[in-house]
Amino acid sequence: MTVPAQAIRHEYLRHNKKFPHVWCPGCGNGIVMAALLRAIYRLELSKDEVVLASGIGCSGRMPTYLDFNTLHTTHGRALTFATGVKLANPALNVVVIMGDGDATAIGGNHFIHAARRNLNLTAIIINNSIYGMTGGQYSPTTPFGARSTTSVYGHIEQAFSIAELAVTAGAAFVARSTVYHADLIDQLIEQAMRKQGFAVVEVISNCHVQYGRRNQLGDAVEMLTRFRDQAITVSKAAKLSAEELAGRITIGVLADRDLPISTEEYDKVRQRASEEGMLR
Amino acid sequence: MTADSHPSPVEPQQPDSNLSKANRKKRYDIAFYHDWCKACGLCMAFCPRQVIQADEHGKPLVTEPDACIGCRFCETHCPDFAITVSERQPRRRKDDV
Amino acid sequence: MSEIQAKRQLLQGNEAIVHGALAAGCRFFAGYPITPASEIAEQLAALLPKVGGTFIQMEDEIASMGAIIGASLAGVKAMTATSGPGFSLMQENLGYACAAEVPCVVVNVMRGGPSTGLPTSPAQGDVQMARWGTHGDHPIIVLAVSTVSDCFSLTVKAFNLSEQFRVPVILLSDEIVAHTRECVQLPDAAELRILNRLKPSVPPDWYKPYEGDSRGVPAMATLGDGYRHHVTGLVHDDLGFPTEKSNEILNFQQRLMHKITRGFPEIMLTRSYRLEDAEVAIIAYGSVARSAMRAVDEVRQRGIPAGLLQLITLFPFPRSHVTPVLKQCRAVLVPEMNMGQISREVQRVNQGMCTVVKHNRVDGQCITPDELEARLVKL
């Protein structure tokens, strides 16, 4: 279903907020925000039943603009707040927006445990390989050899693959897209939000201002073009060797499995607790 | 829809060549909110028909509206919600302006 | 609940905190194991699901604090419990709760520090951290328990103050109170005064989530009930959106502090013991106040007119209760199981009115009545 920009703009943007938004020209965050809104539009959710939580960083500013129940939490901790919200009221649709540093550096512990815990949450991680808001320092997804304001002579550490980390940590649903594949983002987010269990959508995004500039990757157009050319679908990637996949971005659904949902299991705990009577 | 069946914007599902009569061909209008536009250039760069040009401020300008195939790539990729692509409604009467 | 509350029971301090929390309406607990606070989590893991509540053990104390804030925003009274090292980790999100005015209760069963310190020994190492642990000027209420009965009633009080003022309340305990068993007759639910946060009474379009009422406390909407709004740790305007306007920043900062100062009469709690004719006094809190009470009785046997002011509210510092004691007495002894964290507050208030003497013990042992007696007779 095509969702016109007109509709989401009218329905979901906070009319009392100042636009254009705070992000740099061509920033992928805006593309992801629009995709998220298209997914929510198609899910026909009431705005009151959606909670959007974010951490700190460029991505953290997203909830400010959107007319849901919005939480702008502390750096890396959005998932912990979301955990409390979801457990307290499982009827709410809770979406967590994070950046790569937010989700996998300072919030790395929360991220893997949220995946393991399997609450019915949707985590969207916008991965631009850099700390943008603080001025271009290296993040856990900055590639080996890349330059940043804190890896001036080239980065010496290996990068996380966020989606694969989520698969290993046990997330029920894991998918990846790039900001070039904007329609795919909203389809994956929709799938993630329909999924019963902890769902992760990683979106490879462009920070041409902090990351692209320091690594001769060009502007937003050049970076998106590169994402287009590097992208390979999950099924095509399955036929390639590891060497052939070097430098490619696998997009699509990486994991989709049914696991016990924490909130449902806790309902059973409540049942057992009330049956067993008072403990001493 | 899975990633495999995802349509590429350069290969629209309904290319205009498939339509038998020119007068049944769908036409589109592209509206820009210039106050929200930051002139990032994404819409111009990726338009499969090169419909969008830059004006003197680098902001988008449609030179050939009839060439637009309605793929909405520009709309979905505008990070600033500044583009609306809408299907042009056919003129009901000859004197309709 | 009646089953939990009806009869006289022998409870540890930590267990009484659990019963107090349940009686106050706490229905969410998130925590991480730590000595000497773990019994609180263990008991709540067993009891919360029985009353329809939720218990979760998080990956660390940072997450625990985040989870209780989330639950409180979703309309459920929430608590966590920890000890020094965990309390350090909670400070970041505790500041968020202060800024976003999210009611919650944090129990800290103190141990000696710094760092991992003395896990199973009594200490009162975290008094100043409870007040100033998180960065920036912030409102906060800190209470200290000294008996098992306190553990129940002050937990209820902590929840009430937290809901009333939309502020995190820290309940400080120590290893002695935490693990001492005493008999308590828990009151019936009907006898308790339970306060709940004020909900908005205007239609959603008119709701200003951070506009204070006459007390400076804003009405609090629950996530999902139609009052969609933005919650942030950034300095924000009345609508909850980040602001950089100096008048709005000032308004935010001042209201946060003023809502507490306006509530002083309700927040300040102390207990006076034999102070009427006292010429020397002890100012103490937590389990040390019990040693002090014993010492007061014993030195009075020897003809020394001593008294005790027990601080229950540590912060905001109950200056109006302390000042009369300083004016009345020729000397005041401030015993603490730390290097002098409240004595500095007493000295700050004292301004030369009387002699303030510190008595500090940081060797993992409790302060005994004997040593206080020895200090009192020399004052």
Add this chain to the structure above:
Amino acid sequence: MKLPVKRRYEMRFSGSGGQGLIMAAVVFAEAVGVYDGKYVCQTQSYGPEARGGKSKAEVVISDAPIDYPKARRLDLLLAMNQTACDAYYRDLNPDGLLVVDSSLVSQYPTSRIIAIPFTRIARDELGREMAANMVALGAVGLLSGQVISNSLEKALLARVPPGSEEFNRAALHRGMDEAAKINLDALPRSVLSDDEV
């Protein structure tokens, strides 16, 4: 203004971790506090190890609210091994009672001593060495004169696992029987001479 200092009865149960001394103290406190309606404080200290380390548990009993919750001058010390006996007997009041497990304590620090072989009774007569604490609890309950025997039994039965009630009741009563043989008046006047206190 002189008020009489509140009367307290202070007890310490000591031995090694795993002997069930905290359990015994908790049952005692519960009997005194919940069933007899007196004021009571029960505290303990133990090392980080669950088994084998030094363990002590205290019970303070009063007719008035209790301020300082820990024992200072013991009215009764139960020592379930030599180390505890040596470490704590000096904390006794001059006319306090020292109760030792004579199966594990061989060197008595004083002649004013009540020696009962709790562990041997538990092992040889009851068939479970683990029950020594319950035998001791029964004895101490009677010797202290601070608790109604019936209350002690009720408190005990409320705490033990279902199915073990009869066994524990038997252990408790075995201890009481043993204590009943002791003539407290026949003990030497005090543990320590007054000038040593």
